[in-house]
Amino acid sequence: MTTSRRVTAEESLPADVERARLVGRAWVPGRLGGPTLVTVRGNELIDISALAPTMADLLSQPDCAARVAAAKGASLGPLQEWLDDTCANGSDAARRHLLAPNDLQVVKAAGVTFxxxxxxxxxxxxxxxxxxxxxxxxxxxxxxxxxxxxxxxxxxxxxxxxxxxxxxxxxxxxxxxxxxGPDAEIFTKAAPLASVGTGVGVGIHPASTWNNPEPEVVLAVSPTGEIVGAALGNDVNLRDFEGRSALLLGKAKDNNASCSIGPWIRLCDTHFGIEQIAATDITLTLEGEDGFVLHGHSTMREISRAPQELVAHAMGAHHQYPDGMMLFCGTLFAPIEDRDEVDAGFTHRPGDRVSISADRLGGLVNWVQDCTTLPPWKFGIGALMHNLAQRGLLHPPP
Structure with a gap:
């Protein structure tokens, strides 16, 4: 069986989309194109790049949700067309596609929180x-x-x-x-700009034979340590690597396209805040090309440390992140169902479609691939700065 590589706008948006302040990033092709900040209004993507050149800059602004609500910008077209193009073309710079919503923020993760x-x-x-x-x-x-x-x-x-x-x-x-114990596990999941978004492949190291998805809430944290929004994330994990030695955590967690975040960051406002984040229920559906189907769930209601506590373990007087931080909160989900052999447990197969969803955050969809066969990461901080300068989007702060 071959699963269809399509993501719908309906599964990508929160159930209460009409009152959700969503922000994301999209690649607009062309000579003066590049990463562009967007929001969703109705079924359209709206260019809000006039607000800030980067997502890190936008999320550091006071009351950024109100700024996004009031922002004027041109429509970039129907969301469904962007999703179709993303699924069809991946990260091809000559074609339009959605990106992970985060950019210059460091991507950290809390482990063993359930x-x-x-x-x-x-x-x-x-x-x-x-x-x-x-x-x-x-x-x-x-x-x-x-x-x-x-x-x-x-x-x-x-x-x-x-x-x-x-x-x-x-x-x-x-x-x-x-x-x-008193100290939380905090590790680096990915470098700035290395995350992938919805509709594209996520990478598994080819040497791994025991691995799994990890559906999580990802906090968007400002440089001052304030939680300003949240997204969905897949903290792709290699169980065999880390199981051999905890010193292999970096290799188990950080590979090409092994960090998926999106499709949006939902900003905190009067309708969405810490209370709603702490009550988030996440569902996971995995569909394999071999016909295997796996359903799972996680809930922030059962987390052992509150979101604010995890942020305090990651940043504060002991460590600062001037461009902000994306923080994976951990997951309750750990699949143990047998896939191929009795007592062999679960592991990914190439082509697995992984859908992670939550009512207030929408849905994040990716397909599992060997990380060495996915497009190599080439667009880093230097490339972004050159691109923004060429487009005239870099200005001195007021």
């Missing part, structure tokens, strides 16, 4: 990245721990007590340390 995924990290470690042994280790851990970790606050006295029990049984792990 009890279920914390146990899966321990399993990867104990099997040394071998999927064949995962089922047995999982059963033994669940028998000992049950669901006792899901309501434990990291760093609390109860967490310390559980640590001592697990140490006594020889079950303590570096993953339990960051899942239950």
């Amino acid at each position: 009890a279920a995924s914390m146990l899966e990290r321990v399993i990867e470690e104990r099997t040394r990245g071998d999927a064949a042994g995962a089922a047995a280790v999982r059963a033994s851990l669940v028998e000992i721990l049950g669901d006792s970790l899901s309501d434990v606050r990291p760093g609390s006295l109860e967490a310390q007590r559980i640590k001592q029990v697990l140490l006594a049984q020889g079950l303590w792990s570096q993953y339990l340390e960051v899942g239950l």
Whole structure:
């Protein structure tokens, strides 16, 4: 079976799109074309590049949601046509296509923020990245721990007590340390401008034989540490690499096109804020060309650390990000369904269509490919600055 490479406008937009302040980026081809800030009005993409040359600059402005609401700009055409062109042409600079909504922000990620995924990290470690042994280790851990970790606050006295029990049984792990201890795991997921958006391929390292999607909420954070919006993200993960050694985390997480964010950043306003972000329910649907179908979910309601706490672990007096930050919040989802063999668990196959959606954030769709066969990343910070200067979009601050 071959899945159709199409993404619809309906699945890309929030259920309450009429009151959502959405911002994104689109590649407009031509001699004076390039990355362009856009918003969605009705079924049209609207050019709002007059507001700011980069998304990082826009999100650093006070009350950016109101600025976007009041912005005037030309229509770039129906959203559905842009989605069709993106699916058909990918990142071809000669053709129009949607981009990831973030640009100069550093892309960070918080790990081990849910009890279920914390146990899966321990399993990867104990099997040394071998999927064949995962089922047995999982059963033994669940028998000992049950669901006792899901309501434990990291760093609390109860967490310390559980640590001592697990140490006594020889079950303590570096993953339990960051899942239950006072310090959150924060790592770099991707370099600025390396993320991909909806409708294109996401990359898996060709040496990986045990990997999975990770559907997550991604916080858009201003240089001052304020959460100014949120998006959907796929923190593509190589379970075998990290399972062999935690020192391979960078190789497991950061490869060509291995970070997908989008399709939009929904800005915080009177209709959408921290309360709604913290209550976000995410669904995942995976459809393989082999007929395999996987359904999954995650919910921010069960996260062990609040979004504001994760931001505080990532930036503050100890570390600043002058262009802001995109922060993956982690996921409850860790697929264990067998795909090819009994007790072999799940892993991706080329051509898998991965759809990640949430009512207030829309839907992010990508197709899985070998990362070495996807277009290489060539448009970095230097190229962006040259492009913006050529288009006359760089101006001194007021």
